[in-house]
Amino acid sequence: MNTLNTDIPRSVLLYCRGGFEKECAAEILERTGELGVSGYVKAKPDSGFVAFIPHATEAVSLHDRGLRLKDLIFARQLVFALGPFTELPVADRTQPLLQAARHLGDRFSEAFLETADTNGAKSLAVFLRKFAAPFDRAFKDSGLLGSPSDPRLHLFFLSSIAAYVGISIPGNSCPWLMGIPRLKFPRGAPSRSTLKLEEAFLTFLDDPKESLSPGMTAVDLGAAPGGWTFQLVKHHIKVTAVDNGKLEPALLDTGLVEHLRMDAFRYRPPKPVDWLVCDVVEQPARIAALIGEWTALGLCRRAIFNLKLPMNKRYEEVKRCREIIEARLGRTLNDYSLAFKQLYHDRAEITGYISRHIR
Incomplete structure (x- = not known):
């Protein structure tokens, strides 16, 4: 493709985990x-991204x-893009890329230079460091x-001489480079799973300070060794940690x-709690049924939970779990x-993440 051909159809560029294209x-x-x-997709296995190309409508009108990015489960970032532009001149890649950017807008809040989050794309890291300044x-x-x-400007490099040029819309995009939060593993945390709950808070909660107030109550199902409990305690929330396994003594x-050393599926709190968190290794449908029951019975105001997906028909399994929860909630x-x-x-x-609307 010609590096200056901005008649290339606009596409929707979605970053995702490699293997989930x-x-x-x-x-x-x-x-x-x-x-x-209507349109079609380009989705190369293990590429770490998907491109949707509309048949008749410019992608940005979507x-x-x-x-909305928040409605998409497997996408980390939502970019409306031109490209890919190939055979960028090694002597001056910058001007063709800026020229393409001008077809997308007059002003940008910042520019992200990115690649896919895959082992293959890591070889571009040295190039990007030199090119960035x-x-x-x-x-x-x-x-x-x-x-x-x-809007934010995105240069998504496929190689040192090929890139998409796109924009993301404030309020409808991820604020992090490559859609990846740069979280530091906290000192004293019992396991790296603590980062999953921290990222979930950042992703789902509009106002974490209000939603995670000191003195709130929570239940952590499948708590051991305490990675998710650690995050709740960090916010001074009182936690009932349910697991037959050992908990990090510092948390106690x-x-x-x-x-409480007991089966996570059997425990019910004596009175409703503000938070339920659950990272139990179990069939996703069974977890969905458990979350649906807790919510429908009013045992928690909010819940964050993980679903361990099967090897095949993963998207279908997610939709099935949604249906299980929605069916349990019924008219509510x-x-x-x-x-x-x-x-x-x-x-x-x-x-x-599920939460009850505040009336």
């Missing part, structure tokens, strides 16, 4: 179909039609740098944790918000 593609086709937009200078000198409310020393379904996301710190699993 099939699920990401199926989801975007289903969602755009619901919005009345934002106005209601395509001169591009940043040229970007600022070009007059394209605007205010924080402007906080005075905020009660450890409209009183709740239910969302799913495959987080960066998830692996072959997704994270769910």
Whole structure:
């Protein structure tokens, strides 16, 4: 393709976990179909991204039609893009890329230089480090740098001479480079699973300070060794940790944790709690039924839970789990918000969040 050919159809670029391109593609086709937009996808296995190309409508109009990143489970980022532009001149890649950017807008809040999150794309890291400084200078000198409310510019590199050029819309995109939160493993945390719950808080909660207030109560099902309990205690929340396994002793020393050695599926709290968190290794349908029961009975106001997906028909299994929860809520379904996301710190699993609307 010609590096300056901006007649290339606009596409929707979705970043995802390598190995989940099939699920990401199926989801975007289903969602755009619901919005009345037909098209096709490019989804190379283990590439870490999917491109949706509309047949007759510019992709950026999908934002106005209601395509939302928060409604997509397997996508980390939502970019409306031109490209890919190939055979970028090695002597000056910057100007062709900036020229393409001008076809997408007059001002951008910032520019992200990105690759897919795959082992194959890691070889581009050295190139991007060298390219970043001169591009940043040229970007600022070009007059394209605007205010924080402007769209973000994305340069998504497939190689050192091929890239998509796109934009993400404030409020309908992920704020993190490559859609990946740069979380630091906290000192004293019992396991790396603690990062899953921290990312879930950042992803699902509009106001974490309000939703995670000191003195709240929580139940952690399948708590051992305490990675998720650690996150709750960090917010000074009182936790009932339910697991037959051992809990990190330092958590018990906080005075905020009660450890109950029993089956997570049998425990019910004596009175409703503010939070239920669940990272039990079990069939996803059984977890969905458990979450649906807790919510329908009013045993918790909010819940975050993980679903360990099977090897095959993973998207179908997610939809099945949603149906199980919604069926359990019945006529009260409209009183709740239910969302799913495959987080960066998830692996072959997704994270769910359900909350009761405050009246």
